Amino acid sequence: MEFSFELLWEILPQLLRATVVTLEATFCGFFIALVVGLVMVTFMRARARGVRIAARLVMEFLRATPLLVQVYFLFFVLPEFGISLSPFLTGVIALGCHYGAYAAEAYRAGLEAVPKGQWEAAVSLNYGRLATYRHIVLPQALPPIVPSxxxxxxxxxxxxxxxxxxxxxxxxxxxxxxxxERFQYTEPVTAAALIYLVLSLAAAPLINLIDRRLRPQETRA
Amino acid sequence: MHIVWEYRQLLVEGVRITLLITALSAVLAIFMAFASGLARDARSPLLRVPAIIYIELFRGTSLLAQMFWLFFVLPSFGVNMPALACGVLAIGLCNGAYGSEIVRGALRAVPRGQREAAIALNYSRAQTFRIILLPQAARIMAPLFGSLVIEILKGSSLVSLITLADLTFQAKNIILVHLNTTTVLSVVLVIYFLIALFISGGARRIERALSRGVDGAGR
Amino acid sequence: MMPMVKFENVTKRFGATVVLDRFDFEAARGEKVVLIGPSGSGKSTLLRVLMTLERVEDGMVMIDGEALWYVRDGQDVEPVTQAHLHHMRAKVGMVFQHFNLFPHMTALENVASAPRHVLGKSKAEAEALAEVLLRKVGLGDKLSSYPARLSGGQQQRVAIARAMAMEPKVMLFDEVTSALDPELVGEVLEVMRALSVERDLTMLIVTHQMGVARALADRVCFFEKGVIVEQGPPEQVIDDPIHPRTQGFLRAVRLT
Known part of the structure; x- marks a missing residue:
């Protein structure tokens, strides 16, 4: 079996258009994940024990079950409740919820990495809860969260x-x-795999750059 | 709920396939994690370079793309593997590449003084690895490999897209016939969750068994 | 008589910093040498070179009449094989500042492991030896304790027993009491004093504590910037130093 570069050339525009959809889904999903994670971590740090446990359970459940089944769930179950969304929207919401649980865990780890003494110092200086987060905790918690x-x-x-x-x-x-359609999987599937490879290899240095930008001066290597 | 009871045999069969694929893939992944993780930090570039290529290739491409490649593309090169082999190979190799970081990280987490003490006591390099480093690193690895196996469990659902009759596949079959999708999919999600709980429980037990003495509790 | 340890014209650098500068040193068989000096002066490096934890850039290091490192202009004159390192390491034992006990082994296993796996003794033989040694350092009742359950002083005594189990000709002590609470220094010092009775055992001891130096040393060497500035018996170097740098260092140490 030969690898046909002609065929590759022919289908490349289609694949690149589809890559745009892939990127759109990633960005939209990521945005949803950031928000979902924030909501989840807020509940996970709530005062009421019941809320904390429930939030924890939801997070563990979302992380421990397959994304594919979650996608099916939204796709088949939402219409039963009269909500019909496009496949793209359904998929992106599922993606966002699934990875929102991972984001929540990343937020939590970042917040917990801030030493207890920092909270105590904030109390001793009479900062309010919001001011403590804004001026003391978040500036320290965010940089380690970024790579996650x-x-x-x-x-x-x-x-x-x-x-x-x-x-x-x-x-x-x-x-x-x-x-x-063409009974010819070699070129499209190989090309698709390579596009993922290129995208994720390109993403790594990009994230490094953002990470370095956000890191406060004193911890820069 | 009666739908679930009616189709229990299909679901049980699906769970069986899911567990089989998860177990086989986990064995392959952990083997590859050690092989590539150790080769990645080897002195000889003959070991290091192939390890880097393997790790980057399988981490950089999508699991489903890898599975489709094995399933759809490989036959056109004259290699015909059963779907089960394609699924296990893709899931095992992909997660093995992720697992290499677990092995490397855990070994690096062993304090440098341990290696120095081993040199001072004249252990060979193989002995240092086996007697000193591995037992300490294993404790760090256990929960992380537990998480990896849960990722493998989740990844196993993709085999339903290459014709294998796992739990996800059966669920989809049932809801094609029946319209009560909420119940069926909820039950399936809960089954996955229970399997995942079982895996993380097992990993915790292994971790505890390996932690004897180390944390000062003398367990 | 042939010296047990010999450094000849040895240079060791870390990047741009010269830690040992065309350094010469000898220790006779059975001699107990205490090395003092400000941190970064090269005294710990001397021990680490002998334990093969560091290489040298230039010069020759000999142990018991055999070359450990023999380097000219960055090139090994005598090639260093794994077999050679293994052969040379058998002559040397080391005790570390932070003990470096194996946390996943009991005190007994810590001491018995290397005799078993490196010297090829049977399990029973190795454990019997370990028990004798642990009793000697006063830990006969801690055989099955894990390091995390032992105090710093007890851990360091296990570490000494562990090194002695390999029957080295040279024992290296790298600030072994520095990480200990002051009230635990005595018990470790006591064990070292007991060891120093062995006439054939060469001991090289790096320390910041002058009490340790006084108790153990045949000879005290004061290091600065990779060279020995002053050396002699403890009563001379510690109590009546000649060199102004030694005087300054000792004044500073007494203050702390």
């Missing part, structure tokens, strides 16, 4: 093919479609 969020974004990029299962026309879906 970067890894989450890359992981999301590589999980977008799962959305193909509900007919989102992202990269893997299109590659597979081309394959089944």
């Amino acid at each position: 969020l970067g890894n989450i974004a890359i992981a999301m990029l590589k999980d977008t093919p799962i959305l193909a299962a509900v007919t989102v026309t992202e990269l893997m879906f299109v590659a597979n479609e081309i394959g089944s």
